[in-house]
Amino acid sequence: MMGPAHSLSGAAAWLGVGAAAAGAGYPMPWPVLVSGALICAGAALAPDLDHKAATISRAFGPLSRGLCEVVDTLSHAVYKATKMRGDSHRAGGHRTLTHTWLWAVLVGGGMSLLAMVGGRWAVLGILFVHMVLAIEGLLWRAARVSSDVLVWLLGAAAAWILAQVMDQPGQGASWLFTGPGQEYLWLGLPIMLGALVHDIGDALTVSGCPILWPIPIGRKRWYPLGTPKPMRFRAGSWVELKVLMPAFMLLGGVGALGALGYL
Ligand SMILES: [Zn+2]
Secondary structure (H helix, E strand, O other), X not given: OOHHHHHHHHHHHHHHHHHHHHHOOOOOOHHHHHXXXXXXXXXXXXXXXXXXXXXXXXXXXXXHHHHHHHHHHHHHHHHHHHOOOOOOOOOOOOOOHHHOHHHHHHHHHHHHHHHHHOHHHHHHHHHHHHHHHHHHHHHOHHHHHOOHXXXXXXXXXXXXXXXXXXXOOOOXXXXXXXXXXXXXXXXXXXXXXXXXXXXXXXXXXXXXXXXXXXXXXXXXXXXXXXXXXXXXXXXXOHHXXXXXXXXXXXXXXXXXXXXXXXX
């Protein structure tokens, strides 16, 4: 899928988690619902850091372009080192390492750890990166015609305001993890979920997605998981724009109502 569909599905997924959490007796304060949805929308772009034309690879100027090259090279190396006889030959790292459940868990866990031990600046940094991505993903063309600097300023302002709100007692820093020193431990959850939702989105498209790596299926360790072939569609096709994106909006709306206790 393309950026906007990935971001929308990420936001909808977090709103759904909000509804489920409310049902399970862990209702999210609204700042957690809102910032989690935005973080998840941003994180749902992150796996494409292995592709230089992707939104995330151009979102932070030379910094993200450099990181993209590192990630692509690393992904390709890991692919070559772990491929089995059934896996095909590949010229680059796109849709490999960063498109797996293991990557989602590692990145989510790493961000949780960083948020917990890194203090205020780590939280602000994580929020900033994901707000910028959420703006790029959700506003798509609007963000593309305006300047990068404007998007960064918006991201920084959003990060600052959200952190300010969530730092108030009961407003989100200690949601779900209530022990002392566990503030913002939950931040890794929308990040992990965003990556997984991205993988599932890619699995619906023509090429599939090796989500299960390194668990082998048959003679392939990079088995491209996906829906039955005739049901798959091309990234950016009408199915994505006219069917999936409205569906994500609807599901997100229902999730939000559930999360806030209106259902
Ligand atoms: Zn992808």
